[in-house]
Amino acid sequence: MSLEGILPFARTLLDQSVNNGGVAVDATAGNGHDTAYLANLVGETGRVFSFDVQQQAIDATKQKLLDHSLNERVQLINDGHEKAADYIREAGFDGIDTAVFNLGYLPGSDKTIVTKPHSTITAVEQLFQLLRPGGMIVLVVYHGHEEGKNEKQSLETYVQSFDQSQASVLEYKYVNQKNHPPFIWVIEKRK
């Protein structure tokens, strides 16, 4: 048995957070990998809300879902994730089991289009209100790009400020790797 890498650990957290029939959020659809993963976890009776500001990402995710016949359980939204909670409430849902953010830029795309600390924090703040007790928000932080360092610092101050009576915030990070590998912050809402 070995230590889990960053991406396997993110998947383990999602596995633990959401079951069949659950409600999940992919705050950064990107190439659709996490959206498809969550769509499998929630099953036919569950729902995934998947957001991206780039039409290219929405198109790629849509194709991926169609290829795997997962499209009916996913609502794809070409808008900023800072409005995620509004869309979810408008769809008639008052709670979520998990949300995942891949923070940085869309791989294979324009590296100047990156997630921004302000909208990320707004999104996390609002999604945390919707999160069921015991649910988790998983932030996978890619900070190797130019603005990554600033985003990381802003988010660090934010996640450290969570009231420990409301949530546990865990950092899971490999500290001896070169080239700024991604790491994870998990925000688990207390029961």
Place this chain on the structure above:
Amino acid sequence: MSLEGILPFARTLLDQSVNNGGVAVDATAGNGHDTAYLANLVGETGRVFSFDVQQQAIDATKQKLLDHSLNERVQLINDGHEKAADYIREAGFDGIDTAVFNLGYLPGSDKTIVTKPHSTITAVEQLFQLLRPGGMIVLVVYHGHEEGKNEKQSLETYVQSFDQSQASVLEYKYVNQKNHPPFIWVIEKRK
């Protein structure tokens, strides 16, 4: 399912590292909790080497082991863990599966007697040489005492310097808790 706290996660790592018949090291016997835990994991055919510089810790650990009939599989050594590798080799062993360090002071004892960065680093360095591929060294870092901050900084520089082709070093830390709670560094030797 919830995120694992620091001490449960440390136990999970030990569970993953050592099996029946294995060889384990408790570098800081303290009150004997980890020594007894490891003695159960290695079973009757395994061996635990347990070190502490304080006679009080050795006595407490010895009593705990006797109470649970675990004493025959444990070698208790009242000496600094920087000499651990020598004792293990002298006992005829050329490899270990895991080692655990609780860094700080012995709970309920003299808080001026604390682990020191130099001897800790020497111990980790030497035990890493004995560690089998896939084995883990688990450092539970208590840094709330006066010298804790310096110890943490010295060790941080050290663990970050591990060659990533030789080992993965994971940091597992809750970042929104008050009063300097302990956190974990795990050094996993590559296979």
